[in-house]
Amino acid sequence: MPPKSGHHRAKNVDYEEDDVYSDDDYYENEEGGGMTDEDREQMRIGAIKVKEALNSSITVSDSQIQEALWHYYYDVGKSVTYLKNKHAPATTTTQPKKQKAVSRFDQAVSAASTPKKPETGEQSAFLMPPNRIKELCTAPSLKCTFQSRRANIKDFDTNTGASECWASAEYPCLYPIPDVMDHVPLSAAEFFRDTPWLNVPTHRLGEITVEPLFPRGGLLGGSSKPSKLAALAAARKKKQEEAKNATSTSTDPGDMKAEADKAVALLDRLSVKSKESASPSSALVQPQPVEQKSAQSKYPSRKRSQTPTTAFQESETPTPEPETSAPVEIPHLRAGPSMFASTLCGITPLPVKRQHLDSTSFPLPYTSTRGFTDTNPFTGPSPDDIVLSARVKGNKSKPGPNKKPNGNKLAESVEKLSVEEVPKVKSKNLNVVEEFEKSGMKRMANFVVIGHVDHGKSTLMGRLLYDLKVIDQRSVDKLRKEAETIGKSSFALAWIMDQTSEERSRGVTVDIATNYFETDKTRFTILDAPGHRDFIPNMIAGASQADFAVLVIDASTNSFESGLKGQTKEHALLVRSMGVQRLVVAVNKMDTVNWSQDRFEEISQQMTAFLTAASFSGKSITFIPCAGLTGENVTRKIEEGKASWYNGQTLIEALDASEPAKRSLEKPFRLTVSDVFRGSITNPVSIAGRIDAGSIQVGDTILSMPANEAGVIKGVEVENEPVDWAVAGQIATFHLAELDPVHLRLGDIICDPKKPVTLTKSFTAKILAFEHVLPMGVDVFRGRMSAEANVTKLVAVLNKGTGEVEKKKVRIVKPGEVARVVVQLDRELPLEVGVRVVLREGGNTVAAGLLEMCS
């Protein structure tokens, strides 16, 4: 059908509309506005003359005459000829136009209205679906669009045969605009109803589906042919299926019908066993509710021989055999949706919107042609099948019975298999305690160096290391040179211990520094603690690792006194409460007071008084005068004449004299993490810390608390030397495997997974108060670890010496008193009975205590 006629029609409409539009109001206004009285007079006269001249042969309106006169400047003659020319042919040209308007489309419509008569060839050309015609006549006006849309909608709604469609075509003007506007509320969704971005009616969705015959056995992207193995498997499967089908058809004819609906049939096969085992006649009948005495056989599961009598059977009726009760009723277990479920799923169960499953198959146009249906290319076997069957024939000669022994072998070998978790790190399975005794290792001792800030702790230790040749001359010279360049030459020795740039520039120790040295008897680990009051937590961490302590006191005037008020006192109290028994008091900087005996005596007396008050025993305190900067009485004796009054030990002798701490080797392994770092590429997770108890060797599994994550020890280093094992008292570095560093934090406890540390949220502790203790918020420190906590209850005040209860119902614990309190932690910490903790509040140490009970 040529689209021309429709197009023409649209054009005509346009012209007509233009004509309608041309009314003269606009021009009149302009005319009236620009005319003088004289002009009007002329116009009036001219108009009369022109009317006469035209002689009513042509009907022309006054306004047209006036316009012509205006254009020809009131020339009557010219105006008349113009008007005659303009209006005479106009009547003749309109005539053919109207004839043309009866277009082929209209013919078609008229022909359509009498559909039984279409005989001529021309009319048959219009035999088209009605909506197609409608679409052709879509003029630019909205009206037509609505009409066609309305027609479309109707088509889809009724969805009936062609006859009805024709009916709608009979009355193309059935739906004038207002009607459409009234009855079809035009929402956006309605307007774009069948556009592709909205809900397209399912029957209009095209989808090309290729239904696979069988799920592909091969690999994706491989050749289309299945491999030999796959072909064999497929063949075997096919055989089995055939066999199964044969049996099922013989037993259950009802299944044949069910075959039609495969999905449903598949589900049917999932049904309870007993149903299948029932006789074919009963399988066809719906299982009838059989009266049952109890709910015994509600969920028959499997066919089994008599269950062996158990202890429980006495109290219970024996389980029924499913075989005996053939059709069973399963009680209705399905519940309606709860409030939550109905909100989640929608009150009515949602219609499943799965378009690909709706599978509107769109027939390809050529499928209906005769040639296509006749050829039917899939009747015979495919070329691949031919080849495969040929191969199968060729292979048939291979012996089949081989399979059976094969299967047995397989079963045997499977039985032999045993799953064994192979740890990545092999343990040597040493008896570490025995090993340790055999090794005859030197005594080991860790000591912490404490004292007020600037009393020379780091320098004294630097001197000790230097004199013992742990640090060579060269590096000390280098440090000395560096120190001189920034004008702090006296700090050179301290820099042996203080290695970070911040510590060096500020001239104070910030964090614990560790170093090792060895005498003939003992191997020492130095823990150089910071003296500044801001870094007390670090000092606590160091002190918790120490066996004994070296308290450094500045002998120079005023320094000792200021220290006694400050950290000399606090540190001494802290180390005592951390369980340090033995104290070496190094009275430092004796050179600045000319090795005055009086000064030494004074300091000794004051300190002895204070320390005994802090419950150090007098025997375990040793006073040593020394000078760290010059190195006198550190490792070598004082030069003759300087201090003839002193003939006691040097500092190193005093250290050597310290009794070794007892090692708790037999206890379960415990280690406090004092450092977590990346050792190297091969050892991405490394930790360092003092082994508090027990022993460990390479390959052992450990547990990190409070993260509760397990890991494996990959390597152990003691004093920077790789070793196979480590025991309590040693400060060692461990390389870990299978543990994420996220789970490790400073202060965490590493323990034996068999005997893990318990996490505690509240505990009872015996405390020594340094400040007033009320039920209040405190920070609990245990080594590096700290947590916020509350002192919830003051249980009793105890006798300092005997530990007996002196007073119950305590409101406040005064400084210096020993009390029993209950502490509630904000988060759980790995704490054990016997652990020493420090309570601090707002930067001040409030109390130190010993855990008595965890709960």
Added chain:
Amino acid sequence: MNTDRRRINAPSGGTTPPIFARTVKVPGYLESLRPSRTRGPNELRKIFLQTGIIPSASGSAYLEVPLPRTSNSSSLIPPRSSLKITCSIQGPKPLPRSAPFSPSLLLTTAVKFAPFASRNRRGYIRDSIERDLGVHLETALRGVLIGERWPKSGVEVIVTVVEGDEDGWWGDSTPGIGGGITGSGMGAGWGLLNILAGCITVSSAAIADAGIDCVDLVSGGVAAIVRNPDTKKKEGEKGDFVRMLDPCPAEHQDIVAACVVGYLAGRDEVTEIWLKGNVGAIPDELIDGATQAAVGSLSVLKEVVMEAVEAKFQGQVIQEKEGLKRKHPQQDAEMVG
């Protein structure tokens, strides 16, 4: 305890379950509120199951064991916990290029408790219990999927426990699900078994919804051996034992042993089994009970899956009928021009 160390956590003190004043004042008040088992020992709780709840997932399902309506609302203490689990299936989808070649479908399971799923709040990082459940679930599902049909692809089964069965009633000593917080609750974890059974059933429904080929529908069931409370009172010392299907831990004070199975009823196969507690010499009784419970939940599962399938195929059937109707007149009309 597995603390979340990558971000700043909420205050740890704020997550202890509430303690109601009356439970402290009136001794035995909690016990009086303890729900009692009204159904028979071989009767299961009702199950609500719905597939296709998450449109963007290739398959999804929601399972709930709703509470029975109770009129007793004098106390603010919530009655017993109800089980609410959602499951979504992502895939089968191709493995990333970086992954090594796999000749069959790779199954990944993830079980996560919502933070509010239990009395004790749970963290946002999967803890060891959740990972453990995930492994159990994977075991249960692995044997069911026919993985050879999807080489080089993977499927993820993501289970979210919106509300989990608790391990006991309020006053019971066991803290949290599986001792989630204190880490040392060895005797606890009875609720976990119910959760696992729910996980198995719901993921089975979701897998069916996703249209992944399976050998059978797997379903989960729980049975427990419980000390009989009635006889205990009479005889004084040792009560005898009763086997209960689908035990609700809040209802039973003394659960001696429990067992969960993933069971293929059509093939009579067990894909997953998890026994807990002192089973005694012969665990068969208990396992039998669990399989019976699994068959019970299968009945619901089957019904739901059938409904879903029918809903899917109904549309298709109508479509085909329409297609037939249309085809006819179309063949008559000849297109000319």
